[in-house]
Amino acid sequence: MTNTALFAALLLALVVAVTLLMRRRAGFAAVSGNTIYYNIAIIVLATMAFITMFAFLAYIIMFYYCSYFTHCAAFVYQ
Numbered sequence: 001m002t003n004t005a006l007f008a009a010l011l012l013a014l015v016v017a018v019t020l021l022m023r024r025r026a027g028f029a030a031v032s033g034n035t036i037y038y039n040i041a042i043i044v045l046a047t048m049a050f051i052t053m054f055a056f057l058a059y060i061i062m063f064y065y066c067s068y069f070t071h072c073a074a075f076v077y078q
Helices: 002-025 035-068 072-076
Strands: none
16 A cells, blocks of 8 residues: 555655646746746656556566566566
8 A cells, every 4th residue: 555655645746747847838837937846846856656657567567577477586586
């Protein structure tokens, strides 16, 4: 349940980052002032969300692989 909550939170962070990026591309920057911090925030949020999505996908694949095949230990610890 904790993994699912973490995944949902970082997926939400990705949605927020993409939304902010699209608003900025359209010329409606929500943050006034120095935009370098704005860009850094978008990059950090998107990177965290992408890493979490790939890790969660790998976790799901390994879970089903270990459930349906008996050579899980040989696959994981090779």
